[in-house]
Amino acid sequence: MYSRMMFKNSLTVVILCISSLCCDGWILHAKSLCKEMNENSAKGSNITIKYTIRNHFAEPWFEYEQNVTSEAGQPFIRFMEQAAENDINFQFSSRHSSKQGYAVEGLGKDMLAGTPGLAHWRFLKAPSTVLSLDVSRYIPKDGDHLILDFATVWDFAM
Known part of the structure; x- marks a missing residue:
């Protein structure tokens, strides 16, 4: 002892x-x-990112953009929450999986949701880099332009 x-x-x-x-x-x-x-x-310092949500795939078509300032070191989902507080068009719903983190299921004031096997929310760093991390694991850097794009599964192959 x-x-x-x-x-x-x-x-x-x-x-x-x-x-x-x-x-x-x-x-x-x-x-x-x-x-x-x-x-x-x-x-403890703040960063600002540009956040875009867009749907050029199915009605209702839309594209909204907003600058979001939040604490550095926070996952992107925290920036999404702040954007949703600032603008109803950025509201979202998500599903959590222990292996894949948070997957965006519905987005926008109409909560446009993906169709299983056909369309999903694709997570991009502008202009067209598909991010392999989910919205709860990606840590934005100051000046990032992050996009959630409603896209077909064929767009994911690009």
Whole structure:
């Protein structure tokens, strides 16, 4: 019992030493820890992205765009929530899967939904880069232009 307690106290001291010395470069593996500490401190600043939703596939056709400012380091779905608060046209519904994260099911004031096997909401970084991450895993960078595009499954092959 005494050795466990001593080890626990020693570990606390080592962690404290690493956190106070790492930014001076004294410990070999502390560079990555310093990088994480510095990246996490930047999360308090705001970034602005351009967010577009568009449907050129089926009625009702639409295209809406808005600049959204939110805290850096937040997933895109947080920007979507803010956009929906600002403008009814950006309302959305989503479904969560533990493997795939959040999938957008309905979007726009009419909650246009995909047709299974035919049309879906495609997640793009402008002008045409299809993003493989879902809206809850993609972390926008300042100045990003992100698009949710109602598209056929054939458009996904492009």
